[in-house]
Amino acid sequence: MTDAYIVGVDMIKFGRFPDKTVPQIGAQAALMALDDCGLTIQDMQALYCGNLGQASGMVGQRMLQEIGQTGMPVVNVSNACATGATAFREAWASVKAGLYDCVLAVGVEQMGKGLLGGAGAKVGIPKEGLLGSGTMPAVFAEAGMEHARKYGTTFEQFAKVSVKNHHHSTLNPKAMYQIETPLDEVMNAEMISYPNTKLMCSVNVDGSAAAVICSEKKARELGLMNRAIKVRASVLASDPWQERDLVMPDVNSCTRKAAAEAYEMAGVGPDDINLIELHDCFATAEILHYENLGICKDGEAGRLIDEGEVALGGRIPVNVSGGLLSKGHPLGATGIANIYEVSTHLRGEAGSRQVEGAKIGLTHVIGLGSACAIHVLEKAS
Amino acid sequence: MSDKPLAAVPYLKIPEGADPYLEGHKCGNCGATFLGERDVCSKCGARDQMSTVTLPNTGKLYSYSIVYRSFPGIEVPYISAIVDLDDGTAIKGNLINVEPDPENIAFDMPVEVVYDDALGRKDADGNAYLSYFFQPAASA
Numbered sequence: 001m002t003d004a005y006i007v008g009v010d011m012i013k014f015g016r017f018p019d020k021t022v023p024q025i026g027a028q029a030a031l032m033a034l035d036d037c038g039l040t041i042q043d044m045q046a047l048y049c050g051n052l053g054q055a056s057g058m059v060g061q062r063m064l065q066e067i068g069q070t071g072m073p074v075v076n077v078s079n080a081c082a083t084g085a086t087a088f089r090e091a092w093a094s095v096k097a098g099l100y101d102c103v104l105a106v107g108v109e110q111m112g113k114g115l116l117g118g119a120g121a122k123v124g125i126p127k128e129g130l131l132g133s134g135t136m137p138a139v140f141a142e143a144g145m146e147h148a149r150k151y152g153t154t155f156e157q158f159a160k161v162s163v164k165n166h167h168h169s170t171l172n173p174k175a176m177y178q179i180e181t182p183l184d185e186v187m188n189a190e191m192i193s194y195p196n197t198k199l200m201c202s203v204n205v206d207g208s209a210a211a212v213i214c215s216e217k218k219a220r221e222l223g224l225m226n227r228a229i230k231v232r233a234s235v236l237a238s239d240p241w242q243e244r245d246l247v248m249p250d251v252n253s254c255t256r257k258a259a260a261e262a263y264e265m266a267g268v269g270p271d272d273i274n275l276i277e278l279h280d281c282f283a284t285a286e287i288l289h290y291e292n293l294g295i296c297k298d299g300e301a302g303r304l305i306d307e308g309e310v311a312l313g314g315r316i317p318v319n320v321s322g323g324l325l326s327k328g329h330p331l332g333a334t335g336i337a338n339i340y341e342v343s344t345h346l347r348g349e350a351g352s353r354q355v356e357g358a359k360i361g362l363t364h365v366i367g368l369g370s371a372c373a374i375h376v377l378e379k380a381s
Numbered sequence: 382m383s384d385k386p387l388a389a390v391p392y393l394k395i396p397e398g399a400d401p402y403l404e405g406h407k408c409g410n411c412g413a414t415f416l417g418e419r420d421v422c423s424k425c426g427a428r429d430q431m432s433t434v435t436l437p438n439t440g441k442l443y444s445y446s447i448v449y450r451s452f453p454g455i456e457v458p459y460i461s462a463i464v465d466l467d468d469g470t471a472i473k474g475n476l477i478n479v480e481p482d483p484e485n486i487a488f489d490m491p492v493e494v495v496y497d498d499a500l501g502r503k504d505a506d507g508n509a510y511l512s513y514f515f516q517p518a519a520s521a
Contacts, residue, residue: 115450115451115452123504124387124389124504124510125389125499125502125503125504125510126452126455126502127389127390128451128452128455129448129451129452129455129456129457129459129475129500130389130474130475130499130500130502130512131389131390131473131474131475131512131513132461132462132463132473132474132475133446133448133451133459133461135448135450135451135452137446137448137450138446138448138461139446141446142444142445142446142461142463143444145444145445145446145488146443146444148488149443149444149488149489155483190449190450191447191449191450192449192450193446193447193448193449193450193461194446194447194448194449194483195446195483196446241413241423241424243413243469243471244443244463244465244471245423246415246416246417246471247416247463247471247472247473248443248444248463248471248473
């Protein structure tokens with residue numbers, strides 16, 4: 001099978017764009033990714049479009065109605081918070097399979113404000129606040145407290161994740177926020193679901209990101225290898241059976257499964273990874289994924305955040321984009337936005353937040369339900 | 382409208398003339414227990430091996446969150462709890478009769494299942510509901 005390369009990739013600055021339609025927001029990133037590699041929509045053989053909020057609304061086709069109706073096949077993808085990464089992976093797979101040699105992947109989302117999850121009842125009575133909470137801050141708080149029970153992880157350690165990621169975002173002009181949030185501010189912010197305060201919850205924003213993926217042969221023909229990013233691994237996993245599945249969505253075992261397969265496919269280990277963009281939908285979640293992705297041993301995640309190993313300048317910087325906590329989390333766009341971030345570092349184009357000498361990076365998203373997507377990326381040689 | 386309270390969830394059973402209880406479905410092949418009816422085991426894939434079991438009314442607190450922000454009309458704060466019942470079945474619900482403060486909540490604290498009105502919630506037809514809650518075990 002051919003290798004697949006990202007030749008163009010970009011994202012819009014995340015924000016709130018109530019006056020735009022979802023296809024219009026997606027079209028912006030699509031055009032930016034095309035411009036990044038100097039190709040046109042006519043060069044694309046297929047479109048894989050990820051969006052959650054209008055999953056039945058043919059967003060990909062409507063986006064092409066904005067920027068070029070070539071008649072190419074369009075696949076609309078929905079996979080919770082792994083939606084964008086799943087669209088990217090479908091695009092990658094089509095190139096790996098030899099079906100196409102130049103395709104476009106787009107992730108886009110327009111979000112409202114407020115709590116996600118725990119919707120009202122269709123029959124009977126609402127269960128929220130009666131049988132615990134189905135809101136995302138609570139669900140991920142419970143997952144974090146599972147780590148606390150095992151390893152004594154503290155509220156302060158969870159809060160430090162938010163301090164770090166908000167700090168990182170001050171260096172990222174495409175992040176929703178560029179604001180420092182000191183530890184006391186994070187810990188004293190409005191408590192949403194203990195131990196997640198408001199500043200430990202990801203920001204609901206509108207956004208889009210896109211990538212152009214080519215076969216190696218096509219990328220060479222087009223003369224695009226000098227900034228190309230090799231996709232060394234693309235893995236998607238669903239949640240393997242776990243004993244508390246029915247009451248406690250399990251974000252750990254599907255990440256561990258996907259990570260093991262990704263490292264094997266890429267032929268690298270956690271020690272070879274120079275930077276990671278992982279799914280910090282809540283501060284509690286990021287702590288879990290240090291261990292799930294194998295960048296430390298089980299039980300050491302608290303130490304990692306305490307000692308700054310995961311901060312920019314540390315041993316293995318995590319979420320130097322600002323992460324979902326501060327860059328923002330437009331659900332369907334997130335999985336491609338983190339591929340953009342890692343690619344930008346591998347290209348040495350990340351400006352003041354550049355992870356020096358980055359050669360290999362990893363992206364991770366998880367959609368509750370559950371879907372985990374991991375990509376291992378490397379600068380083309 | 383029913384003159385008796387309805388069950389808030391299908392796995393809460395309200396037998397005539399006996400105490401309410403929680404019902405699990407246990408796989409005869411691998412032993413996994415589920416809440417709610419099913420024909421196929423999602424752990425091992427066995428078909429037609431499911432039988433009903435009455436779940437114990439005692440267990441231990443596995444994990445929790447204290448919820449301060451919920452949807453409009455939901456009273457906060459409250460403790461959203463994951464409990465491992467004594468037979469190993471995991472179940473989620475509100476932990477009541479404990480001050481919602483981490484100082485007062487210990488992992489593995491023994492809890493018991495109690496049955497009560499579903500916080501006054503009624504459905505569109507005006508039916509009242511019976512639900513289940515966790516509280517610190519009497520012996521604790």
